[in-house]
Amino acid sequence: MENFKLTNLFTIKGIAAPSGLLYTQNVLFIISDSSNFLYQYDISKKLLLKFPLVKEARENIEKAEKPDLESITQHGNQLIMLGSGSTQKRNTMFTLDLGTDALQTQDLSALYGKLKTVGSFTDDQLNIEGAIYAHQTMLLFQRGNSKNSRNGIFIIPNNQEDGIRFVPISLPTLDDIETTFTDAILVNDKIYFLACAENTTSTYEDGEVLGTILGVMHAPTFEIIDVQLLSEHQKFEGITIYNETENELEFLLCEDNDTENLEAEIYKLNFQK
Template identity: 85%
Template sequence: MENFKLTNFFTIKGISAASGLVYSQNVLFVISDSSNFLYQYDIDKKLLLKFPLVKDAKENIEKAEKSDLESITQYGNQLIMLGSGSTQKRNTMFTLDLGSDALQTQDLTALYQNLKTVGSFSGDQLNIEGAIYAHQTMLLFQRGNSKNSRNGIFIIPNNQEDGIRFVPISLPTLDDIETTFTDAILVNDKIYFLACAENTESTYEDGEVLGTVLGIMHAPTFEIIDIHLLSEDKKFEGITLYKESETEIEFLLCEDNDTETLETTIYQLTLKK
């Protein structure tokens, strides 16, 4: 018997292709890989606000032009959002100060090129899908879903002169296809990550979804200590901590259903400790 429970929590109208989320003080911040907005959803009021990240921000941007925001993480009062790096147009980082609403934009082209060199990736293999910032270090989760690519974690210290490292990670398979990272968060000394199996050899084109697993990793060593099959047909792309007690830990998940419908379902995942 599985020691988790996965339920539909609520639906947000006005967001498509949700790719990451952060929960804070009963507000859910959501990014989409086909939009230039940061979405802010007040759970109690059921109110959705949109924060433009670029001038003339758009939704349902055509694939060749989109920023492909796949990673969102919170550090203190800052929300950090990153493009996947899978094309030249996807190399931007946005940082939003939640206190002042001050928005900063940074071009990560040079850093992403360095990541390709460190990880021995060719031009179209880089695909950053999750980010964690802790202990003066950024962890970026590489989704190895292109041909000959690899799953792994880039370790980027604040002082990059100390050296960037890439740690390959072997993930479980579904229907003989290796799952690939879609998001990750840090809770205490554990990394909780999502990984999806998709029948594609491209970082660009979507394929048949074969399921999503939740993995638990010992943060200091990246050793995988537990795996749970969450779904055989859903592509979960975002995870955030919702509640924690002595016996249970609760997460909120978002799903990228690869459609242009402006609606996203938020799922509640309860895991016994």
């Protein structure tokens, strides 16, 4: 039984291939997997601003060169944006202080190398698509969409000497193809995640989209306690909390339509608790 309502809320002109969202301080922050700008959209004013993350920032960057920013999360006043790690050019983390606009950049090649070792992944299998920072721990969501890869969650404590762990997660199938993580968010003691089925065996090449699910996990154990089919043909790649009432959660989602059109479709998802 469906306990959600999905509606197309608005279109933002000027953004191609949105891959992550974060709503905070009445502003919607958006990353794109083909751009090295951070986009800032004022919903009430319908105003879009662009924050360059590198010198000579570009949009619609060719696939071989793109930074592939797929994850955005918040820790205190810091926005954290991560590349997917699926190629050597996709190993960068950007951290933006929302109070001072101070930007920091970090090369995650060494960390991502450790993740491959811990998870027994080859270089072309690592594909980080979501991030959650909570309780002095970073959770990174591995999208297992390449051949022989696996979905799962990397658990990275602040003190990495305590040990990085990888927890494989088995996700539902659509048309006999396992869905794979595309984003996740923590709300109270539950993780709400998006997972898409795509007919491809590559972290690099896109395939036919077979649909997207919304799943709910018990955060302490990663046990999946609910799954809803959101669409049979759309690929949702970003989720953020928009509003919460006693009985309902409102999320914002973004869709990656795998085109170069400079338009980002933003959806509202009303989910009954």
